[in-house]
Amino acid sequence: MTAELTRGQNHPLPGARLEIRVSAGTPVVAGATLGDEDGTVHGVAQVAHPGAPTLPGLEVSRQAAADHRLAVDLDAVPDAVHRVSVLLALPTGGRGPARFGAVAAPFVAVTGLDGAEVASYTITGLEAESAVVALELYRRQGAWKVRAVGQGYAGGLAELFADQQLPQAHQLAGSIHEAVASGLARSVPAPPAAAPAHRPDQGTAPRTGTGGSVPPASSPYDSQGAPGSGPGPQGPGAPGQHGAQQPYPGGPGEPATAGQPAAPGGDGPIDYSHPRRQTAAPPPPPPAAAPAEPGRPARPVAGDATGWSMEERLYNQVWGMFEDLARTTAAYRSAVDFADSRMEKELDQVLSDPRNRIGGQGDAAREAARARHGELVSQAREVLDRDVAQLVAEAEVVEPALPAAFARWDNPVWHAYRVPMEIPMALRLGDLHLPEADRIRIPMLIRLPLERGLWIDSGRSASLDGSFADSHEMRRLGLETAVAHAARLLAVYPPGEFTVHVIDPAGSGAQALAPLVHSGVLAAPPAQGAAGATEVLSRLTERVDLVQMALRGGAPDALPPGLDTSHQLLIVNDFPHGFDDRAVNQLRYLADEGPAVGVHLMMVADREESSGFGPLLDPLWRSLLRLTPVAEDHLADPWVGHAWTYEPPLVPPGSQVLQQVLAQVAAARRSWDR
Amino acid sequence: MTVNMTKGQAISLQKSDGGTLTSVRMGLGWQAAPRRGLFGSRTREIDLDASAVLFADKQPVDVVFFRHLVSDDGSVRHTGDNLVGGVGQGGDDEAILVDLQRVPVHIDQIVFTVNSFTGQTFQEVQNAFCRLVDETNGQELARYTLAGGGAFTAQIMAKVHRAGQGWAMTAIGTPANGRTFQDLMPAILPVL
Numbered sequence: 001m002t003a004e005l006t007r008g009q010n011h012p013l014p015g016a017r018l019e020i021r022v023s024a025g026t027p028v029v030a031g032a033t034l035g036d037e038d039g040t041v042h043g044v045a046q047v048a049h050p051g052a053p054t055l056p057g058l059e060v061s062r063q064a065a066a067d068h069r070l071a072v073d074l075d076a077v078p079d080a081v082h083r084v085s086v087l088l089a090l091p092t093g094g095r096g097p098a099r100f101g102a103v104a105a106p107f108v109a110v111t112g113l114d115g116a117e118v119a120s121y122t123i124t125g126l127e128a129e130s131a132v133v134a135l136e137l138y139r140r141q142g143a144w145k146v147r148a149v150g151q152g153y154a155g156g157l158a159e160l161f162a163d164q165q166l167p168q169a170h171q172l173a174g175s176i177h178e179a180v181a182s183g184l185a186r187s188v189p190a191p192p193a194a195a196p197a198h199r200p201d202q203g204t205a206p207r208t209g210t211g212g213s214v215p216p217a218s219s220p221y222d223s224q225g226a227p228g229s230g231p232g233p234q235g236p237g238a239p240g241q242h243g244a245q246q247p248y249p250g251g252p253g254e255p256a257t258a259g260q261p262a263a264p265g266g267d268g269p270i271d272y273s274h275p276r277r278q279t280a281a282p283p284p285p286p287p288a289a290a291p292a293e294p295g296r297p298a299r300p301v302a303g304d305a306t307g308w309s310m311e312e313r314l315y316n317q318v319w320g321m322f323e324d325l326a327r328t329t330a331a332y333r334s335a336v337d338f339a340d341s342r343m344e345k346e347l348d349q350v351l352s353d354p355r356n357r358i359g360g361q362g363d364a365a366r367e368a369a370r371a372r373h374g375e376l377v378s379q380a381r382e383v384l385d386r387d388v389a390q391l392v393a394e395a396e397v398v399e400p401a402l403p404a405a406f407a408r409w410d411n412p413v414w415h416a417y418r419v420p421m422e423i424p425m426a427l428r429l430g431d432l433h434l435p436e437a438d439r440i441r442i443p444m445l446i447r448l449p450l451e452r453g454l455w456i457d458s459g460r461s462a463s464l465d466g467s468f469a470d471s472h473e474m475r476r477l478g479l480e481t482a483v484a485h486a487a488r489l490l491a492v493y494p495p496g497e498f499t500v501h502v503i504d505p506a507g508s509g510a511q512a513l514a515p516l517v518h519s520g521v522l523a524a525p526p527a528q529g530a531a532g533a534t535e536v537l538s539r540l541t542e543r544v545d546l547v548q549m550a551l552r553g554g555a556p557d558a559l560p561p562g563l564d565t566s567h568q569l570l571i572v573n574d575f576p577h578g579f580d581d582r583a584v585n586q587l588r589y590l591a592d593e594g595p596a597v598g599v600h601l602m603m604v605a606d607r608e609e610s611s612g613f614g615p616l617l618d619p620l621w622r623s624l625l626r627l628t629p630v631a632e633d634h635l636a637d638p639w640v641g642h643a644w645t646y647e648p649p650l651v652p653p654g655s656q657v658l659q660q661v662l663a664q665v666a667a668a669r670r671s672w673d674r
Numbered sequence: 675m676t677v678n679m680t681k682g683q684a685i686s687l688q689k690s691d692g693g694t695l696t697s698v699r700m701g702l703g704w705q706a707a708p709r710r711g712l713f714g715s716r717t718r719e720i721d722l723d724a725s726a727v728l729f730a731d732k733q734p735v736d737v738v739f740f741r742h743l744v745s746d747d748g749s750v751r752h753t754g755d756n757l758v759g760g761v762g763q764g765g766d767d768e769a770i771l772v773d774l775q776r777v778p779v780h781i782d783q784i785v786f787t788v789n790s791f792t793g794q795t796f797q798e799v800q801n802a803f804c805r806l807v808d809e810t811n812g813q814e815l816a817r818y819t820l821a822g823g824g825a826f827t828a829q830i831m832a833k834v835h836r837a838g839q840g841w842a843m844t845a846i847g848t849p850a851n852g853r854t855f856q857d858l859m860p861a862i863l864p865v866l
Contacts (some may be wrong), residue, residue, distance in 0.1 A: 338780040
């Protein structure tokens, strides 16, 4: 049973072997003085402090720390000692606070060796004081008791010692601070921002008396500190085994010192993070959603899904959102369909009943049927709105957390783009949304390496806003989209692992291709004319052949040395102009066999224009993933089969992000080639 | 506290503290009955299948069974087909999870059925039970034992239906014959 003491209160102690735990929000020096019946301390040898940490029956830490454990064995204390005062002081000369009024109220607790608290005391009401007598253990009629003192001294340790009639008070205070400073210099600089989650607890948790920051009882201090101090042959100058104390007072069990970002003397980098404002998702442990208020759904957190890395978790989370939106919309649609069919049936019944033809009965029945319909639809809408709101909230935290490969072009992460060293697991090919939930855009994440080629449909299509773009405009848009996709692919692959070839037979795409050509990320300038197209196609076909043969023969080492093993992307503009049957067959071959050996196809084409080839090309189209340069609802989800509106990942107008990213890619490729 | 239900008994799924259930699991467990006589060690495998049919106003809207493991709206999920039944653990061999909050508003009844896909009758099945578990805390709400297996190959176990603002469960236990839930439709309609 813990007694929470107030100032001046005392409490009996159950045994002689005790520990005194100190928790402060900031590093403090802990010490103890041994006084006689009048409280007088006879000389420096009666003070345990960081410079002389052990006295008979008493041991303190060598270090300033936010948490201390002082071992006390009252049986070993000399008989002349009647009063053991536990004192705390703020280290001077550092960058830390200079007065207790500026820090959280220190908390001290007296515990048994098993860690059970006997009494605790929170030292409140301190202001300008920089040293304080926290507790006093004193003899009363042969037994020991503890008293909460809380006497502060604005003049620091010197004044405190002077108050205890110690003659060399000033010298001692100076040597203590010196010892502390040298102790700090000896210790490893605190890692910045380590265990930031512990920080907010420092001030508050101990005050509750439940020992929120109690180190485990099996910490090294337990096993050697308290029992070892019993026999007490060690004088102040003979530290013995305790002299070899670890630089961190509590060993690994105490994160508090390590978590002190601005520890004085630590020369590590400055921690700019707000001490009480943590980022929602520290990468290593899977972020857990904060506990929800009762009756309300939990606040979503980015990365709240399974996976080995943050990237994988975000990928899974996005797909989870995709599925949830698909299903929730399915529920809404099926409810509305049901309401529609039920109303129709009821209206039919009303109509077929001859009694309803006279009088207002029929109208009333019709009205009732409509009301039932409206009620069900509004209920369904309510549920949909609830779910969509939750997903919108999730998207709001997920979008900013996405890595570049998953992010939209307007995400700031692209402005901080760095050429990656690893292939990401997926790439965002655009956004998906449903008409019922227009507020939310689901990133369309496709696994890399691509399993299918892409077909950018430059055919005439009814865009959603009702305007019909003419075919010339569509072709331009199609190629622009293709360039944006290709730039993305180039940017997310490590340098040298992705090569882009372009076939532009008529040279009509020069303008749209300019970002790729000018930045120098292409392997060669766009191939023009039938000859150019044939040349590129046969080179890639040969590569597919070779790699395939090598793989099938189980001899990938036998590939010719000059062969480029990077992934290849072939952009074909203006298909089928300038393509003969042979070239078309090669394209089909590439589309079918290429993805398995790292050769991908991106066609910018209008399917109708290639109808001259007859049904020959149908398998080609089917094997490609169709994307549109304008928003269009042609993609189905794998669960319910809704038609999702696809939006291509276009660079925001006027933004130079594409050029900047490509310039970095080009620079990285040049240095890699060298 | 578990309620052992008998045929036709209805229980409300309101929690004892007044809150409504949000997520329930309908678990199905069975064991093959040991054969007597010669070659008694050669137990036959029995494949029972749990299915859930979602009804709106007595019209089937969706069904969750081993070939369609998740209802389109995502509220009802089948954990997967078990082809051989339990080997005596007494746990759920197949389970259907129902997220009652996400069930579409027009769905008012969910009927749970069991079929013997391999064609054995319930005479050959031992310890078949169907139970309803509060998925949020694992508490068993109701258990319905397939007492006295007879010469039929299917059973309509129970239904979970809307009652007021919440949901209620009714034990049905009507025997029927059929290989999959489609064969049971005529038998289901009268119990709606």
